[in-house]
Amino acid sequence: MSYLDHIRACNAHDLSGFRPFELEGHRLGWVRHALAEQLPDIDPGFVVTTDRVTLAPEVRDFETRSSVMAHAAQFLVETGAVSALRGEFYPVMPAWGAEPLMRIDRAVVAQFGTPAYGLHVNGFVRQPDGGLSLWIGRRARDREVAPGKLDNMIAGGQPIGLTLAENLVKEAQEEAGIDAALASRAIPVGAVTYRMETEAGLKQDTLFLYDLELDADFVPQNTDGEVERFELWPLDRVAESVRTTKDWKFNVNLVVIDFMVRHGWLTPDEPDYLEIVTGLRR
Amino acid sequence: MSYLDHIRACNAHDLSGFRPFELEGHRLGWVRHALAEQLPDIDPGFVVTTDRVTLAPEVRDFETRSSVMAHAAQFLVETGAVSALRGEFYPVMPAWGAEPLMRIDRAVVAQFGTPAYGLHVNGFVRQPDGGLSLWIGRRARDREVAPGKLDNMIAGGQPIGLTLAENLVKEAQEEAGIDAALASRAIPVGAVTYRMETEAGLKQDTLFLYDLELDADFVPQNTDGEVERFELWPLDRVAESVRTTKDWKFNVNLVVIDFMVRHGWLTPDEPDYLEIVTGLRR
Numbered sequence: 001m002s003y004l005d006h007i008r009a010c011n012a013h014d015l016s017g018f019r020p021f022e023l024e025g026h027r028l029g030w031v032r033h034a035l036a037e038q039l040p041d042i043d044p045g046f047v048v049t050t051d052r053v054t055l056a057p058e059v060r061d062f063e064t065r066s067s068v069m070a071h072a073a074q075f076l077v078e079t080g081a082v083s084a085l086r087g088e089f090y091p092v093m094p095a096w097g098a099e100p101l102m103r104i105d106r107a108v109v110a111q112f113g114t115p116a117y118g119l120h121v122n123g124f125v126r127q128p129d130g131g132l133s134l135w136i137g138r139r140a141r142d143r144e145v146a147p148g149k150l151d152n153m154i155a156g157g158q159p160i161g162l163t164l165a166e167n168l169v170k171e172a173q174e175e176a177g178i179d180a181a182l183a184s185r186a187i188p189v190g191a192v193t194y195r196m197e198t199e200a201g202l203k204q205d206t207l208f209l210y211d212l213e214l215d216a217d218f219v220p221q222n223t224d225g226e227v228e229r230f231e232l233w234p235l236d237r238v239a240e241s242v243r244t245t246k247d248w249k250f251n252v253n254l255v256v257i258d259f260m261v262r263h264g265w266l267t268p269d270e271p272d273y274l275e276i277v278t279g280l281r282r
Numbered sequence: 283m284s285y286l287d288h289i290r291a292c293n294a295h296d297l298s299g300f301r302p303f304e305l306e307g308h309r310l311g312w313v314r315h316a317l318a319e320q321l322p323d324i325d326p327g328f329v330v331t332t333d334r335v336t337l338a339p340e341v342r343d344f345e346t347r348s349s350v351m352a353h354a355a356q357f358l359v360e361t362g363a364v365s366a367l368r369g370e371f372y373p374v375m376p377a378w379g380a381e382p383l384m385r386i387d388r389a390v391v392a393q394f395g396t397p398a399y400g401l402h403v404n405g406f407v408r409q410p411d412g413g414l415s416l417w418i419g420r421r422a423r424d425r426e427v428a429p430g431k432l433d434n435m436i437a438g439g440q441p442i443g444l445t446l447a448e449n450l451v452k453e454a455q456e457e458a459g460i461d462a463a464l465a466s467r468a469i470p471v472g473a474v475t476y477r478m479e480t481e482a483g484l485k486q487d488t489l490f491l492y493d494l495e496l497d498a499d500f501v502p503q504n505t506d507g508e509v510e511r512f513e514l515w516p517l518d519r520v521a522e523s524v525r526t527t528k529d530w531k532f533n534v535n536l537v538v539i540d541f542m543v544r545h546g547w548l549t550p551d552e553p554d555y556l557e558i559v560t561g562l563r564r
Contacts, residue, residue: 187546264469
């Protein structure tokens with residue numbers, strides 16, 4: 001592995017296997033051809049041509065559209081393509097910040113290739129010598145996604161109906177036992193984006209990034225069972241682990257690499273520096 | 283103006299007006315069609331087709347190639363397209379960090395559209411309340427590029443034969459009277475890239491970015507006449523000025539916007555946040 005390998009893995013995709021999912025002139029996502037051809041039988045609200053997937057003109061409001069998507073989600077569970085729905089809904093928007101056109105169960109977002117958003121918080125401690133250490137979580141072994149992998153101190157998908165700030169407070173409490181006062185000290189520092197083909201479909205993800213500096217005596221406490229344990233690692237160890245292993249949740253590699261770039265640990269002396277810096281945001 | 287307007291201005295270009303400049307299978311740059319068609323008359327080392335500009339097979343080493351480029355540079359001065367050569371040379375490389383294939387006078391880089399590299403240092407002061415202030419330079423009125431515009435505390439092109447670290451020390455001394463010990467505390471924090479069409483041609487620039495935290499009593503001193511005076515501005519004033527004026531050197535807007543993103547001044551509440559974050563690196 002190398003830093004760049006992780007970035008490339010998160011951006012490997014071949015759009016020729018998909019057709020665009022469009023609504024009202026906006027491209028909302030991408031659907032695999034095989035699923036696209038099944039959709040009109042699942043719900044007559046889907047209109048599918050060889051060029052694209054869209055919704056029938058009479059499917060025109062948020063609830064009706066969401067209901068058509070729910071039928072597709074149910075179908076994907078019944079055929080075993082998805083093991084279970086999450087009951088957590090993501091907004092489907094023409095762009096971040098725009099009015100959602102409909103909601104979609106988080107479990108089937110990749111099948112429709114609609115952009116998903118999340119937030120990741122780097123919990124870090126400044127050592128007396130100026131070096132940085134990062135709090136990392138070992139994900140519980142019973143997680144469906146990336147069981148046992150290393151994760152950020154706080155990370156979560158961005159569901160419909162919450163602002164980023166509200167979600168940050170909620171996830172900070174659930175994942176690390178951090179109260180709202182401390183969570184509010186997290187500083188937004190940018191975003192990482194990637195577009196990755198998986199067995200499920202196309203993941204088009206944007207992760208809003210935050211840095212939260214913590215006192216040396218602070219210890220995060222997981223409350224929702226998502227994390228098995230937390231450890232505080234010096235950045236050298238983090239870097240070596242990211243560079244040489246697949247121990248980290250696939251997209252967390254990118255968040256940690258971005259942290260190392262912003263804090264001067266990864267420098268222009270790294271031969272892949274520019275490819276790394278530009279590869280983290282597309 | 284808006285933040286995004288500055289980013290768009292630095293990325294406005296139409297490649298249909300150019301043809302690629304290639305060597306040994308690498309695309310080195312882009313040349314306007316009109317100049318491309320003149321090149322074989324300027325030096326027989328240029329081989330030009332409707333598809334591309336390249337160099338003749340017998341022009342095969344660094345010095346010979348550089349000499350062909352020097353003839354073109356001289357021609358551009360004689361025709362008035364360039365007012366004067368700089369006598370400062372940029373490397374022409376297949377990629378950053380690769381062995382230079384030739385050198386080119388800085389004054390004609392845009393005419394050949396070869397990527398140029400530079401470094402910009404944000405000199406900043408942390409205020410007692412946690413807010414940040416940025417040292418900015420007012421460029422001298424006699425500068426050929428962006429006279430009188432606002433600039434970073436330290437900024438400079440990356441000439442052939444110097445490492446970034448060496449150039450940082452040199453520019454820190456010349457532009458801000460900062461010694462090597464203090465300059466070495468600058469932290470690399472990423473890069474900004476843009477591709478901009480100008481009257482001269484195509485600017486494909488990569489700026490390596492550094493943050494240098496300074497004590498409250500430090501005052502930069504220009505030694506090379508490039509800066510008329512320095513001022514310490516709170517980030518609020520910097521932001522307002524970038525957002526609403528064209529007072530800043532065109533590419534410095536991008537450096538300052540990146541600084542505001544990384545330090546949490548510009549947040550995801552900004553409607554253009556994602557376009558800004560992804561637009562700064564391409």
